[in-house]
Amino acid sequence: xxxxxxxxxxxxxIRPSIGFASLRLLEAAGCEVVVPAMQTCCGQPAYNAGRRxxxxxxxxxxxxxxEDCDHxxxxxxxxxxxxxxxxxxxxxxxxxxxxxxxxxxARCHELVAFLVTVxxxxxxxxxxxxxxxYHDSCSALRELAIHEEPRRLLAQVEGxxxxxxxxxxxxxxxxxAFCVKYPEIAARIARxxxxxxxxxxxxxxxxxxxxxxxHLAGLASREGVAISCRHVAEVLAGEIETPAIGExxx
Amino acid sequence: MSEPLxxxxxxxxxxxxxxxxxxxxxxxxPAGFQEKRRAAIARFPEWDxxxxxxxHIKNHTLDHLDFYLEAFExxxxxxxxxxxxxxxxxxxxxxxxxxxxxxxAKRALKSKSMIAEEIALxxxxxxxxxxxxxxxLGEYVLxxxxxxxxxxxxxxxxxxxxxxxxxxxxxxRKYGKTRRLESARELLDEAREILRxxxxxxxxxxxxxxxxxxxxxxxxxxxxxxxxxxxxxxxxVHIVIASIEKLVPSVGDAWNVLRLLAxxxxxxxxxxxxxxxxxxxxxxxxxxxxxxxxxLLDNGRSEMLGSGFRxxxxxxxxxxxxxxxxxxxxxxxxxxxxxxxxxxxxxLTPWLAGIAQAPHLPNASTLCGRCEExxxxxxxxxxxxxxxREREEKAGLSSRSSRAAYSLWAFAAKRPRLYRRLARLFARxxxxxxxxxxxxxxxxxxxxxxxxDFPAPEGETFQALYARRRKP
Numbered sequence: 066x067x068x069x070x071x072x073x074x075x076x077x078x079i080r081p082s083i084g085f086a087s088l089r090l091l092e093a094a095g096c097e098v099v100v101p102a103m104q105t106c107c108g109q110p111a112y113n114a115g116r117r118x119x120x121x122x123x124x125x126x127x128x129x130x131x132e133d134c135d136h137x138x139x140x141x142x143x144x145x146x147x148x149x150x151x152x153x154x155x156x157x158x159x160x161x162x163x164x165x166x167x168x169x170x171a172r173c174h175e176l177v178a179f180l181v182t183v184x185x186x187x188x189x190x191x192x193x194x195x196x197x198x199y200h201d202s203c204s205a206l207r208e209l210a211i212h213e214e215p216r217r218l219l220a221q222v223e224g225x226x227x228x229x230x231x232x233x234x235x236x237x238x239x240x241x242a243f244c245v246k247y248p249e250i251a252a253r254i255a256r257x258x259x260x261x262x263x264x265x266x267x268x269x270x271x272x273x274x275x276x277x278x279x280h281l282a283g284l285a286s287r288e289g290v291a292i293s294c295r296h297v298a299e300v301l302a303g304e305i306e307t308p309a310i311g312e313x314x315x
Numbered sequence: 316m317s318e319p320l321x322x323x324x325x326x327x328x329x330x331x332x333x334x335x336x337x338x339x340x341x342x343x344x345p346a347g348f349q350e351k352r353r354a355a356i357a358r359f360p361e362w363d364x365x366x367x368x369x370x371h372i373k374n375h376t377l378d379h380l381d382f383y384l385e386a387f388e389x390x391x392x393x394x395x396x397x398x399x400x401x402x403x404x405x406x407x408x409x410x411x412x413x414x415x416x417x418x419x420a421k422r423a424l425k426s427k428s429m430i431a432e433e434i435a436l437x438x439x440x441x442x443x444x445x446x447x448x449x450x451x452l453g454e455y456v457l458x459x460x461x462x463x464x465x466x467x468x469x470x471x472x473x474x475x476x477x478x479x480x481x482x483x484x485x486x487x488r489k490y491g492k493t494r495r496l497e498s499a500r501e502l503l504d505e506a507r508e509i510l511r512x513x514x515x516x517x518x519x520x521x522x523x524x525x526x527x528x529x530x531x532x533x534x535x536x537x538x539x540x541x542x543x544x545x546x547x548x549x550x551x552v553h554i555v556i557a558s559i560e561k562l563v564p565s566v567g568d569a570w571n572v573l574r575l576l577a578x579x580x581x582x583x584x585x586x587x588x589x590x591x592x593x594x595x596x597x598x599x600x601x602x603x604x605x606x607x608x609x610x611l612l613d614n615g616r617s618e619m620l621g622s623g624f625r626x627x628x629x630x631x632x633x634x635x636x637x638x639x640x641x642x643x644x645x646x647x648x649x650x651x652x653x654x655x656x657x658x659x660x661x662x663l664t665p666w667l668a669g670i671a672q673a674p675h676l677p678n679a680s681t682l683c684g685r686c687e688e689x690x691x692x693x694x695x696x697x698x699x700x701x702x703x704r705e706r707e708e709k710a711g712l713s714s715r716s717s718r719a720a721y722s723l724w725a726f727a728a729k730r731p732r733l734y735r736r737l738a739r740l741f742a743r744x745x746x747x748x749x750x751x752x753x754x755x756x757x758x759x760x761x762x763x764x765x766x767x768d769f770p771a772p773e774g775e776t777f778q779a780l781y782a783r784r785r786k787p
Contacts, residue, residue: 072777074728078738079770081777100781102735105728111721113682114713115704119725126729203683233349236641240681245762247679249329252766253645254681283767286753311770313751 068096069134071127071173073144074106075275080310083275086302087140087176094184096136103130107139109147112155113241124152125162128169136183137173140298142205142273143241145175150208175205176298177273181214187221191303194224198267199297200258200281202274203236215273215297222300228265232258239280255284262292269309270294282311324675327650337473337647344472348638351582352689359578369575370693372568373629377620383529383562384611390532394594396607404434407612411436411521411554414608415445418552420518426536426543427451428523429467429632430556430612432654433667436521447521448513450542452506459486465648467655468580468634473647476502510542520546520604524557525631526572527609530565533593534609537576537586547592553604555592558612560628566591572631575691579633615666623702627662629692634659636686636696642679651676658686662699670703674712677703738776746774 068091076083091098108123131137139145149170156166180186199219205211219227238244238254258281262270270292272278282294293309308314331337356362376383388398401407415423423445425431440447449458453470459482464470479502484495490509496502522543524534534555536543547553563569577583596603619628637643637657648656653664661676677700686696707713727734748754749771756764763769
């Protein structure tokens, strides 16, 4: 099975270790993984900013870049939802692309959902001591209906205890451009999320989306909240030599 | 009420974040609304089926709105009521005023109505020598404080008991009340005592309507205080003001929607008072008004039918969207400076006021999708917020610097080779600027770093590392 890894721009630029962790997990699941060099961004920033033409151009380029893959997998609920949920509606009014976008969307997956649902992965060989609260990114949870999948695999990580946030699956306040347009609101929402995580006794927040994690880790670091942030792919792949997000080497 | 300053959203939001009393009040939303709603739905297995049916009812009604409106009008007239078709707020105010003048009204009772807010009815009545008296406890408090509601079903959610006691102390002195009250019970009793006299001496009662029923020509009004029932039965004249999308075809349809409304709004199976009212008092009736009027407001809604915002017309004003919105939850309703706050307001207000007047509202959302998730009418709010953003972009309403930044980014993102080089450059620069894994300040990046550290990039892009790894 030929799987195209959609790296996502944040992972590419800021935290390649998530990309390599994804690669390892996909290979462990028996996939032949390719990383098309012509990929850049899925176009979501343009789409959410109301720049439909840019979003369409980037959607078409992404579809073309992954045309020869059986599946396209992204280590991000947000980018995967863009490919899987929004491409078909974005390109619905273009006769040459509507069907292509629909067929493409059906082959796109968020990493952990793909591992569990398509590849039937049920165990991982990784170890991490600590107590983790899993933060469902809004796109993964509400657009892709992913909830059980990451919990099922994280439960297999040796030494890791999982806690539920119990805050009604509230957003962390990242929201892409939202968090720089209205930084005070975004920070306030994140503060509540960090507090919810601390209340569970967790020393770690794990999530599927680097955007949320950069925002949460950045606030925790600024405000001295002792909680580390890690991407689910790193935890599942045992990629824990890299310091947690926003933390220096010890 | 002062003129809304929709453009000042960022300033108002920051003020709200720093308002300790407001923050304390907002902290009650999860237990007060979210948990009650969740529990009500959990003990109601028909929930999803009822939603399917209600969405169908509303869509069907909107498809045939002209037909049902005329059927409704015919029924109201049959029962001896008047129907007043109003294109905009001005016409609606004029219609209400004309009815009040004909009745030689000096005092008008009001039960809670968002349409009255939408058309700024109180100001109009006051200017014309008619005293409007809000009878909903929350609205009454707002009237004393000269404030707008901050929530569509809990208008004083932003206030605490102490603030209300202070308002009562200031306003009730003229009635000989000079003690600062402590308990909610005392506050309620005092308001009731003062309002009672007004109930008995008012000439006109004005209510909103949660629904209009075409089959019977009735208006349906739900409250938990019973004040609306007094407002519509004690005065000589009863005026219902409602927007045209409140219509449903039949009484059965109304019940379908009502079962969703109470649960979604307050987590109640049914509100304490649910009243179907229509026409003037008939021979043999124990009470009721001598004349009955329905003021039907369009105010842009018929045009909305043919737009990308049509789904918004299904809204039943349950407020679940704002009760579950992470942004509303930390800034409250006043920061939006809009009659309708929160997610549904962010869709509706730009339509009513013009997007140029409300440029922030569609952007002040993380698009987390919780509003759509909890909406009992399945209104795709995030999709419509994006649609507004698109219109803003087309109309050139976003800032020049933001447009330039997006254009540069898009230019690069469409050129993979250039993009890879730039990404490597940025990854290196920002990585070197980092200390202990983070950047405390980024030039031109204060929008991030004023409030948060920025986690430093690892130093090399994934693409570059991957290409290197592939080469032997």
